Amino acid sequence: MKIVSTPAELKRVLKEQFKDKSVGFIPTMGALHEGHISLIKNARKDNDVVVASIFVNPTQFLKGEDLDKYPKKEEADKKICEISGVDILFYPNASDIYGEDEVSILAPKVRGYVLEGASRPGHFNGVLTVVMKLLNIVNPTRAYFGKKDAQQLNLITLMVKQFFMDVEIIPCDTVREKDGLAQSSRNVYLDATQRKEALKISASLYEASNMISKKILDVKQIRDKIVEILNPLEIIYVEILDREFNPIKEVQIGNSVILVEAKVGTTRLLDNIWI
Numbered sequence: 001m002k003i004v005s006t007p008a009e010l011k012r013v014l015k016e017q018f019k020d021k022s023v024g025f026i027p028t029m030g031a032l033h034e035g036h037i038s039l040i041k042n043a044r045k046d047n048d049v050v051v052a053s054i055f056v057n058p059t060q061f062l063k064g065e066d067l068d069k070y071p072k073k074e075e076a077d078k079k080i081c082e083i084s085g086v087d088i089l090f091y092p093n094a095s096d097i098y099g100e101d102e103v104s105i106l107a108p109k110v111r112g113y114v115l116e117g118a119s120r121p122g123h124f125n126g127v128l129t130v131v132m133k134l135l136n137i138v139n140p141t142r143a144y145f146g147k148k149d150a151q152q153l154n155l156i157t158l159m160v161k162q163f164f165m166d167v168e169i170i171p172c173d174t175v176r177e178k179d180g181l182a183q184s185s186r187n188v189y190l191d192a193t194q195r196k197e198a199l200k201i202s203a204s205l206y207e208a209s210n211m212i213s214k215k216i217l218d219v220k221q222i223r224d225k226i227v228e229i230l231n232p233l234e235i236i237y238v239e240i241l242d243r244e245f246n247p248i249k250e251v252q253i254g255n256s257v258i259l260v261e262a263k264v265g266t267t268r269l270l271d272n273i274w275i
């Protein structure tokens with residue numbers, strides 16, 4: 001596996017050594033876990049060359065968020081990438097990605113400011129800006145994103161479409177711990193008691209799916225049940241929407257998503273299921 005740190009070097013390597021090959025790309029912020037590995041494995045299956053990036057993007061953290069304490073596991077991450085089949089690991093510094101007086105991409109005024117964007121206004125400006133930059137640097141055939149970050153996936157898909165970008169966005173299923181907790185780099189913030197409390201999030205989604213399989217499709221009824229199970233966690237949102245993120249009154253099987261964000265201690269955890 002080759003490790004490169006500058007956009008110019010990455011472009012040169014891709015041009016000189018991998019010309020005319022299909023390229024699969026997995027952008028990450030590191031502290032890699034099974035979720036990231038499944039994205040890498042999907043990319044390995046579909047493409048000649050696999051490029052992953054590790055970059056804790058400062059512009060997507062708001063003031064007071066966990067940028068400085070975001071988990072860093074450089075050596076372990078490099079090993080995981082190598083073992084999982086990454087050919088090129090892009091590991092830039094912030095100064096390789098950002099300059100002064102930057103052009104930036106703005107998240108859409110409605111879809112970028114609901115759900116996670118409501119409590120983190122501006123977060124998706126940073127996400128879309130860095131993803132645009134990374135896609136332009138790597139110029140991949142396909143880029144892989146987790147359904148766990150459903151709103152992020154939705155906005156990136158929208159950006160690629162609206163900016164006529166030549167990349168296929170591949171959504172990948174959420175990888176969970178055996179007990180149901182969605183894998184996340186932020187799970188390391190949880191102590192043993194919080195780890196147990198966090199299970200209420202996936203449990204609430206499983207119960208929702210159970211109700212739906214019993215033909216209970218009323219959104220209010222399902223939402224109330226989720227809220228009850230999440231108690232006493234601090235709920236940031238519980239939403240039941242169609243796959244385009246529009247409000248619905250009844251769950252439509254094959255076209256709905258249930259999204260939850262809750263705080264366990266000071267850690268914000270996201271999860272969702274696609275119905």
Ligand code: AMP
Nearest residue numbers: 028029030035145146149173174175183
């Ligand atoms: P992050 O390092 O948190 O920015 O995540 C990098 C990519 O991995 C994003 O596309 C995430 O949606 C995806 N991802 C994170 N956690 C999981 C998971 N548990 N299952 C599948 N994909 C995930």
